[in-house]
Amino acid sequence: MKPRSPSPFTLGVIQMRMQPDIAVNLAHALSLLDAAAAKGVQVVLLPELFNAQYFCQKLDPAYMDIAEPIPGKTTDVLAAKAKQHNMVIIAPLYERAAAGLYYNSAAVLDADGTLKGVYRKMHIPHDPLFEEKYYFAPGDTGFMAFDTRYGRIGVLICWDQWFPEAARATALLGADVLLYPTAIGWHPSEKAAFGADQVTAWRTAQRAHAIASGVYVAAANRIGHEIISGDGLEFFGHSFVYDPFGRELASLDEHAEGVLTALIDPRAIEDTRRNWPFRRDRRVDAYQGLLKK
Amino acid sequence: MKPRSPSPFTLGVIQMRMQPDIAVNLAHALSLLDAAAAKGVQVVLLPELFNAQYFCQKLDPAYMDIAEPIPGKTTDVLAAKAKQHNMVIIAPLYERAAAGLYYNSAAVLDADGTLKGVYRKMHIPHDPLFEEKYYFAPGDTGFMAFDTRYGRIGVLICWDQWFPEAARATALLGADVLLYPTAIGWHPSEKAAFGADQVTAWRTAQRAHAIASGVYVAAANRIGHEIISGDGLEFFGHSFVYDPFGRELASLDEHAEGVLTALIDPRAIEDTRRNWPFRRDRRVDAYQGLLKK
Numbered sequence: 414m415k416p417r418s419p420s421p422f423t424l425g426v427i428q429m430r431m432q433p434d435i436a437v438n439l440a441h442a443l444s445l446l447d448a449a450a451a452k453g454v455q456v457v458l459l460p461e462l463f464n465a466q467y468f469c470q471k472l473d474p475a476y477m478d479i480a481e482p483i484p485g486k487t488t489d490v491l492a493a494k495a496k497q498h499n500m501v502i503i504a505p506l507y508e509r510a511a512a513g514l515y516y517n518s519a520a521v522l523d524a525d526g527t528l529k530g531v532y533r534k535m536h537i538p539h540d541p542l543f544e545e546k547y548y549f550a551p552g553d554t555g556f557m558a559f560d561t562r563y564g565r566i567g568v569l570i571c572w573d574q575w576f577p578e579a580a581r582a583t584a585l586l587g588a589d590v591l592l593y594p595t596a597i598g599w600h601p602s603e604k605a606a607f608g609a610d611q612v613t614a615w616r617t618a619q620r621a622h623a624i625a626s627g628v629y630v631a632a633a634n635r636i637g638h639e640i641i642s643g644d645g646l647e648f649f650g651h652s653f654v655y656d657p658f659g660r661e662l663a664s665l666d667e668h669a670e671g672v673l674t675a676l677i678d679p680r681a682i683e684d685t686r687r688n689w690p691f692r693r694d695r696r697v698d699a700y701q702g703l704l705k706k
Numbered sequence: 707m708k709p710r711s712p713s714p715f716t717l718g719v720i721q722m723r724m725q726p727d728i729a730v731n732l733a734h735a736l737s738l739l740d741a742a743a744a745k746g747v748q749v750v751l752l753p754e755l756f757n758a759q760y761f762c763q764k765l766d767p768a769y770m771d772i773a774e775p776i777p778g779k780t781t782d783v784l785a786a787k788a789k790q791h792n793m794v795i796i797a798p799l800y801e802r803a804a805a806g807l808y809y810n811s812a813a814v815l816d817a818d819g820t821l822k823g824v825y826r827k828m829h830i831p832h833d834p835l836f837e838e839k840y841y842f843a844p845g846d847t848g849f850m851a852f853d854t855r856y857g858r859i860g861v862l863i864c865w866d867q868w869f870p871e872a873a874r875a876t877a878l879l880g881a882d883v884l885l886y887p888t889a890i891g892w893h894p895s896e897k898a899a900f901g902a903d904q905v906t907a908w909r910t911a912q913r914a915h916a917i918a919s920g921v922y923v924a925a926a927n928r929i930g931h932e933i934i935s936g937d938g939l940e941f942f943g944h945s946f947v948y949d950p951f952g953r954e955l956a957s958l959d960e961h962a963e964g965v966l967t968a969l970i971d972p973r974a975i976e977d978t979r980r981n982w983p984f985r986r987d988r989r990v991d992a993y994q995g996l997l998k999k
Binding site for chain 1: 828829830831832833844848849865868869870871872873874875878879903906907910911913914915917918951952953981982983984985987988989990992993994995996997998999
């Protein structure tokens with residue numbers, strides 16, 4: 414693990430709406446990346462599978478054509494954008510590793526356009542309209558943190574966010590911030606009864622990762638009602654950034670596209686962990702039970 | 707692990723103020739246990755070190771006289787109370803294991819007065835006015851769940867609540883509810899700047915345990931300004947019960963003593979976990995990093 418970066422940096426979190434056309438989504442993302450750069454963003458997070466609608470609503474092997482290698486044509490375009498703006502870009506894509514082997518991945522492009530690495534989503538959901546076990550093999554990368562120009566970045570993806578083990582393991586790798594590209598939404602029929610509580614649970618789970626590990630945590634979700642099967646899914650936005658004490662630094666609702674920004678300050682991490690020194694007191698001799706189902 | 711209890715039961719959580727006199731605190735707790743029984747409570751949680759003021763504010767070996775064996779005179783009195791009311795009692799006590807070996811413990815008394823077992827606090831804090839590493843050896847019990855007459859109960863203590871590993875490990879033992887006897891308060895000099903955020907962080911961390919593991923979670927804190935060193939500590943109450951979806955079922959503020967009650971329903975656990983089946987998807991092959999500091 415490299416020494417902690419001494420300098421704060423500006424994080425950007427993009428919340429966006431997706432269209433059926435891949436090229437349209439890429440162009441839209443590029444314009445939002447330009448907007449982020451104009452705000453001084455140095456590290457920017459796009460939502461999960463940012464260039465596609467959420468096709469996992471139904472089983473159709475044709476959607477596997479969306480998958481592409483990393484590096485590949487989309488990361489090439491984004492690498493140029495990263496270099497243009499001296500901006501680290503976290504680019505979540507449907508990754509083709511081989512014929513019949515696909516991952517839900519996030520490419521990390523450093524500020525000079527170099528492909529720093531790829532994280533492959535470790536926890537794969539499978540619920541009605543979220544049939545991800547059909548499309549994605551469980552990640553084989555393990556948990557990862559990336560030394561970028563501006564700071565050490567932990568990347569996890571969506572369903573990972575519900576697992577405190579994933580957040581902790583990534584924080585223990587020395588990440589200053591945990592970034593969660595996400596595609597989470599309401600089933601329209603459940604929204605009235607459970608919608609608000611689902612958003613609260615989703616935010617609370619991740620806010621607690623910030624508190625437990627003394628790290629910044631951010632999620633980039635999509636918005637919009639995408640109907641690929643049945644009543645479709647209403648993606649609920651509510652993208653956010655929490656500081657290492659669990660305080661909300663920035664957030665959006667379920668209606669607005671946009672770029673959230675927040676300062677990531679390694680000194681605040683240091684101070685928070687001195688006041689609540691959980692790392693010191695972990696009972697690593699007693700956690701073996703976590704390795705069983 | 708025994709089959710899950712098919713029946714709901716009523717949990718009681720006692721928030722109380724402590725006096726300097728041990729006998730006074732015990733008598734007060736007994737009256738609150740009577741009040742809990744009158745409300746139909748079947749499993750009741752007392753706050754951490756319920757029969758003493760929070761002596762860990764300073765180092766004085768004379769306070770070690772408060773420690774007593776388990777079973778011992780206090781658990782004998784509480785066992786009689788448990789039997790009288792057919793009520794499971796979680797009794798957090800300063801435990802004397804041997805001369806010079808003391809633990810911050812919780813005795814679990816079953817509804818017939820039997821001592822079901824003892825959990826010894828695994829994570830020990832050491833901060834200004836919380837000098838617990840002086841008074842308590844780190845627990846040697848590991849994480850525990852107790853099969854009581856009414857349900858399977860996980861018991862953890864205060865500082866444990868900040869560690870997602872502890873909550874998860876205990877939930878994996880099959881607990882229906884995680885109970886956290888607690889003594890947490892504000893440093894008066896920090897209260898204006900950080901007090902509200904500290905309460906929020908404290909609640910959020912535990913609420914997230916409920917969500918992540920699909921279990922009920924409750925904490926019993928003390929209230930009152932106890933001055934044993936310097937400006938003392940203002941214990942902030944805010945005891946609560948969350949359901950397996952993270953919804954608040956009951957709570958108090960920092961002023962009131964009282965008995966919170968909530969129904970613990972194994973069926974709600976089952977339903978919550980079917981909707982968000984995190985247990986199914988844990989990547990136990992990839993969590994080895996959690997066993998390192």
